Amino acid sequence: MTAPFSSPSPRPHHQPSDDPWAPPPTSGGNVGHLGYEPDQPSGPGLRTELTEAAVVTVVMALLGGAVLGVLWWWLAPHVPLVSDGSAVYFRDTEGEQAVGVDGTFTLLALGAGALSALVVFPLRRRGGVPLVVALTLGGLLGALLAWRLGVWLGPETDVAARAKELGEGVTFTAPLKLGAKGALLAWPLAGLLVHLGLTALFGPRDPDPDEAEQYKDGYGAPVGPPPAG
Numbered sequence: 001m002t003a004p005f006s007s008p009s010p011r012p013h014h015q016p017s018d019d020p021w022a023p024p025p026t027s028g029g030n031v032g033h034l035g036y037e038p039d040q041p042s043g044p045g046l047r048t049e050l051t052e053a054a055v056v057t058v059v060m061a062l063l064g065g066a067v068l069g070v071l072w073w074w075l076a077p078h079v080p081l082v083s084d085g086s087a088v089y090f091r092d093t094e095g096e097q098a099v100g101v102d103g104t105f106t107l108l109a110l111g112a113g114a115l116s117a118l119v120v121f122p123l124r125r126r127g128g129v130p131l132v133v134a135l136t137l138g139g140l141l142g143a144l145l146a147w148r149l150g151v152w153l154g155p156e157t158d159v160a161a162r163a164k165e166l167g168e169g170v171t172f173t174a175p176l177k178l179g180a181k182g183a184l185l186a187w188p189l190a191g192l193l194v195h196l197g198l199t200a201l202f203g204p205r206d207p208d209p210d211e212a213e214q215y216k217d218g219y220g221a222p223v224g225p226p227p228a229g
Contacts, residue, residue: 046130053130060116060138061145068112068142068187069149072176076104076150079174083163091171098179105147106183113139113190121198135195139188147184150176 077100080091090098117135124131154176156162166172178184 049128049130052124053134056120056131056134057138057141060135061141064112064116064138064187065142065145066149068108068146069153071108072105072146072150073153075108076101076176080171081159081163081174082171083166083168085168088159088163098174098177101176102178102180102183105150105178106180106186109143109146109183109186110190112142113187113192114194116187117191117194117198121195121202125199125203132192132195135191136188139191140184143184143187147178151178 077097079097079101081088082091083089116139120131120135151157155173157175159175162172
């Protein structure tokens with residue numbers, strides 16, 4: 001007597017295959033090995049970074065430069081001049097008002113650079129080359145605008161005509177003048193240094209390559225994030 005023929009029962013779909021060359025199981029969709037999503041590019045694209053950098057440059061140059069120029073015109077000390085009818089002289093030959101004009105601009109520019117970095121960093125913690133260029137270029141353009149605006153708001157720049165108009169022995173204020181042109185670099189340098197310092201202290205950290213390699217399966221897919229700390 002022969003046993004009745006019976007076909008082998010189909011393998012359950014959830015039962016793993018014994019074939020060592022079979023591809024690893026997936027859970028469908030865009031999920032990678034072991035049910036984990038494949039690596040995705042982090043951070044915004046180049047177009048987004050360039051747009052943000054352009055906005056930072058324009059705001060710093062126009063708004064920041066205008067505010068700095070007004071503050072410099074308002075806070076800078078006045079330099080008194082006097083005419084004897086043939087020439088114009090400093091009324092106080094030992095005064096330091098002219099040095100104070102440059103010093104006021106430098107201090108205000110340093111504060112503007114630090115403030116701009118403090119405002120920009122929380123909005124874009126990852127930094128990036130376009131943002132660093134924007135802080136530098138925006139600070140330089142803002143300093144140039146502040147310088148020219150302060151001169152325009154200040155006293156008459158034609159000293160000879162002003163002295164002739166007022167007459168001999170009458171004291172008048174010298175035009176607002178930036179003697180040390182190196183002060184124009186105070187804003188971009190301060191902004192760059194403060195931003196780099198904030199990025200080094202509070203910016204995102206790149207994972208250790210050796211440590212990250214320990215948390216991948218045999219196919220190179222991540223099996224979980226490395227432990228914090």
